[in-house]
Amino acid sequence: MSHESSSPSGRDVAEPLDDSTALDLGVTTGSHGIAAAAARERTLGGAYALGAYALWGFLPLYFLLLAPTGPWELVAWRILLSLVFCALLLTVTRTWPRLVAIMRQPRLLGLTALAGALIYVNWQVFIYGALTGHVIETSLGYFINPIATVLLAVLVLRERLRPTQWVAIGIAAGAVLVIVLGYGSFPWIALVLAASFGTYGLVKKKVGPSVDAVSGLTLETMWLTPIAAVILAIVGVTGGLTMGAYGWEHAVLLSLTGVVTAVPLLLFAAGARRVSLTTIGLLQFLAPVLQFLSGWLVLGEPMPLERWIGFGLVWLALIILTVDSVLYARRVRAAR
Numbered sequence: 001m002s003h004e005s006s007s008p009s010g011r012d013v014a015e016p017l018d019d020s021t022a023l024d025l026g027v028t029t030g031s032h033g034i035a036a037a038a039a040r041e042r043t044l045g046g047a048y049a050l051g052a053y054a055l056w057g058f059l060p061l062y063f064l065l066l067a068p069t070g071p072w073e074l075v076a077w078r079i080l081l082s083l084v085f086c087a088l089l090l091t092v093t094r095t096w097p098r099l100v101a102i103m104r105q106p107r108l109l110g111l112t113a114l115a116g117a118l119i120y121v122n123w124q125v126f127i128y129g130a131l132t133g134h135v136i137e138t139s140l141g142y143f144i145n146p147i148a149t150v151l152l153a154v155l156v157l158r159e160r161l162r163p164t165q166w167v168a169i170g171i172a173a174g175a176v177l178v179i180v181l182g183y184g185s186f187p188w189i190a191l192v193l194a195a196s197f198g199t200y201g202l203v204k205k206k207v208g209p210s211v212d213a214v215s216g217l218t219l220e221t222m223w224l225t226p227i228a229a230v231i232l233a234i235v236g237v238t239g240g241l242t243m244g245a246y247g248w249e250h251a252v253l254l255s256l257t258g259v260v261t262a263v264p265l266l267l268f269a270a271g272a273r274r275v276s277l278t279t280i281g282l283l284q285f286l287a288p289v290l291q292f293l294s295g296w297l298v299l300g301e302p303m304p305l306e307r308w309i310g311f312g313l314v315w316l317a318l319i320i321l322t323v324d325s326v327l328y329a330r331r332v333r334a335a336r
Contacts, residue, residue, distance in 0.1 A: 045274020
């Protein structure tokens with residue numbers, strides 16, 4: 001999921017506004033007008049990011065409305081319909097030339113193919129978890145994701161971690177151990193989700209701002225289209241496709257999976273360029289919190305004592321990691 005976006009003028013909206021930009025926006029020139037415009041941009045960015053994480057948080061409940069569509073067919077439709085929606089967006093925004101330019105660069109094509117493979121694994125496991133009574137475990141995966149990202153920075157990028165980051169990783173490892181030993185099951189759904197999305201983020205970092213949000217999702221779903229076609233063919237032969245077989249209401253909801261997939265991605269892309277990484281880091285916990293509450297309070301999934309202890313340790317690790325990140329960001333700003 002691409003985290004990049006640009007304003008219509010092509011300016012990075014996270015950059016400070018100058019007087020000429022302030023005039024274009026219809027605000028008063030001078031430091032007060034510039035500061036007010038920048039504050040509005042940050043507020044708008046926060047609203048965009050909040051909307052994205054809220055939509056991701058309620059996604060399992062939406063997928064449950066699509067029963068009896070199974071996880072394999074659902075992912076296939078999600079891929080194909082996301083591609084259709086992105087193609088419409090490229091047409092409306094007249095940005096096909098941007099996509100063509102990206103396709104002429106073999107390195108970017110290879111990275112988007114890798115990103116597509118990773119997001120396929122993430123989508124498939126997430127939907128499988130949502131449809132088989134493991135929504136709480138999917139939330140655990142996204143709670144662990146920031147910790148997995150830090151661990152990947154050590155293993156892949158050879159970054160050196162601060163002591164508090166190592167403490168957070170150790171506590172998270174202890175949480176997984178508690179869940180395995182106490183609850184009696186290995187949380188493979190959570191760990192696969194964390195690993196696949198964490199690696200996906202690493203690949204997107206390699207891509208950088210060279211690929212915008214819509215073009216990135218278009219290419220990723222384009223690479224996955226043959227897989228989706230094969231899945232639909234197999235499902236059609238073995239059990240029958242559900243599209244159109246359970247009334248128009250079900251068909252409409254299933255047809256909207258492309259929109260449901262793309263809209264939060266585009267909201268996130270618009271928000272991430274307007275607010276700081278610290279703000280994004282704090283907001284990212286909204287989605288797994290909503291997923292956890294949906295699984296526990298709405299769907300009635302079990303939460304025995306062992307699971308509460310495991311989740312409590314994960315939340316403690318996240319608090320340590322978040323506080324450390326905020327304090328480190330403040331120290332960096334003060335040193336400038």
